[in-house]
Amino acid sequence: MEYSLLRAHHPYALSASPVRRKLALFGIMLVLWLYVLYSCVGSCATVPSLRADRRRPEDAGLRSGIGSRLVPQARAWEDYDQTGVGVFSRDLNNVKSDDVTDVRTFPRNVLKGNEAETETERRGGDAGGERRSPVHSGGLSTFSNGSGTKRLPQAIIVGVKKGGTRALLEFLRVHPDVRAAGAEPHFFDRFYDNGLEWYRDLMPKTLDGQITMEKTPSYFVTREAPARIYSMSRSTKLIVVVRDPVTRAISDYTQTLSKRPDIPSFESLMFKNRTTGLIDTSWSAIQIGIYAKHLDNWLQFFPMRQILFVSGERLISDPAGELGRVQDFLGLKRIITDKHFYFNQTKGFPCLKKAEGSSKPHCLGKTKGRTHPNINPAVVQRLRDFYRPFNMKFYQMTGHNFGWD
Numbered sequence: 250m251e252y253s254l255l256r257a258h259h260p261y262a263l264s265a266s267p268v269r270r271k272l273a274l275f276g277i278m279l280v281l282w283l284y285v286l287y288s289c290v291g292s293c294a295t296v297p298s299l300r301a302d303r304r305r306p307e308d309a310g311l312r313s314g315i316g317s318r319l320v321p322q323a324r325a326w327e328d329y330d331q332t333g334v335g336v337f338s339r340d341l342n343n344v345k346s347d348d349v350t351d352v353r354t355f356p357r358n359v360l361k362g363n364e365a366e367t368e369t370e371r372r373g374g375d376a377g378g379e380r381r382s383p384v385h386s387g388g389l390s391t392f393s394n395g396s397g398t399k400r401l402p403q404a405i406i407v408g409v410k411k412g413g414t415r416a417l418l419e420f421l422r423v424h425p426d427v428r429a430a431g432a433e434p435h436f437f438d439r440f441y442d443n444g445l446e447w448y449r450d451l452m453p454k455t456l457d458g459q460i461t462m463e464k465t466p467s468y469f470v471t472r473e474a475p476a477r478i479y480s481m482s483r484s485t486k487l488i489v490v491v492r493d494p495v496t497r498a499i500s501d502y503t504q505t506l507s508k509r510p511d512i513p514s515f516e517s518l519m520f521k522n523r524t525t526g527l528i529d530t531s532w533s534a535i536q537i538g539i540y541a542k543h544l545d546n547w548l549q550f551f552p553m554r555q556i557l558f559v560s561g562e563r564l565i566s567d568p569a570g571e572l573g574r575v576q577d578f579l580g581l582k583r584i585i586t587d588k589h590f591y592f593n594q595t596k597g598f599p600c601l602k603k604a605e606g607s608s609k610p611h612c613l614g615k616t617k618g619r620t621h622p623n624i625n626p627a628v629v630q631r632l633r634d635f636y637r638p639f640n641m642k643f644y645q646m647t648g649h650n651f652g653w654d
């Protein structure tokens with residue numbers, strides 16, 4: 250016992266002791282641990298800049314520093330309806346589009362048989378379920394594994410609901426330099442708090458030179474969307490498929506009717522007061538079609554040259570022509586031409602001779618191109634009269650007459 254104590258206190262004896270070895274090991278581990286901690290802080294510091302501000306997403310990057318100087322503040326839209334109403338939307342449809350708008354909220358078996366025309370669905374991939382943030386899957390901001398890299402979209406189809414947005418995206422993805430998220434991400438209207446890394450993770454992988462795209466038609470009428478997209482990238486290209494607002498409203502109503510057959514008639518929803526003919530602009534089916542008002546919101550952030558308006562009508566009558574314009578706008582080689590389309594008599598719409606990644610002809614599903622209910626012509630005329638001044642304003646703003654009047 251005495252001997253061992255003596256050994257322990259002798260410096261040379263100590264150097265050879267297991268205690269000393271353990272101390273040395275502990276020291277090395279401490280240094281390593283501090284190093285790892287230091288590196289992590291360095292990496293993590295880059296994450297907030299890639300993610301949206303979760304506290305006040307609508308303010309992210311816009312109210313301070315350079316952001317506040319660069320970003321113009323949104324102006325209020327001048328009175329645009331007969332009543333001054335229109336700020337709040339009586340949203341029978343919940344402004345949802347027909348596509349699988351939020352696959353994350355549906356179990357996969359519910360999607361089966363539905364028109365789950367998403368890339369991931371067709372390929373049997375997993376578009377649903379709780380998405381893990383790439384930060385937690387160890388990726389931080391790098392996503393380059395396998396073939397390509399997940400990137401934030403450089404171009405977004407922001408609207409309009411029932412305009413023909415699915416047709417445009419399906420046609421565009423035939424282009425070898427376009428890759429698109431299948432389902433509607435709804436990031437800039439519903440899931441903004443999830444952050445940009447979450448959004449990026451929804452995107453397909455792209456190779457250098459390929460364009461990443463998505464479509465969510467409700468962005469066009471979401472007040473915060475322009476500022477949020479601007480804060481992601483001020484060079485984002487925006488595409489809006491517009492359609493005669495009267496037909497669009499009826500199409501919107503038809504969609505709701507197909508899901509809830511017990512809703513009141515179009516006429517009774519459209520009028521605030523049937524006798525005076527006052528139109529209820531708080532009904533989302535009506536409000537979405539006041540394009541000039543929504544566009545004004547986008548123009549507070551993006552110049553007109555960064556927004557392309559696609560005619561929903563021409564997308565049906567001359568898909569190759571419209572696709573030519575879109576390819577030019579996106580800086581793509583004109584690869585999609587009239588050779589890619591045929592008119593399907595049964596469907597009554599143009600279809601693809603070969604869908605992307607397939608050798609088979611492809612038409613859009615049965616929720617696209619529904620038969621609309623008959624609406625009293627006098628009611629339709631009243632709606633036409635209502636939209637006319639807004640259409641004129643829209644033609645003036647875009648420098649293009651869409652021929653709806």
Ligand SMILES: Nc1ncnc2c1ncn2[C@@H]1O[C@H](COP(=O)(O)OS(=O)(=O)O)[C@@H](OP(=O)(O)O)[C@H]1O
Pocket residue numbers: 345346347348409410411412413414415416466500501503561564565598599600612613616617618619
């Ligand atoms: N090629 C082709 N095939 C089928 N349908 C076509 C096509 N091109 C445009 N359309 C029109 O697209 C309308 C649906 O628009 P969206 O895809 O934007 O709807 S949604 O907002 O995503 O629900 C849909 O509206 P409805 O006819 O009222 O159903 C179609 O008229």
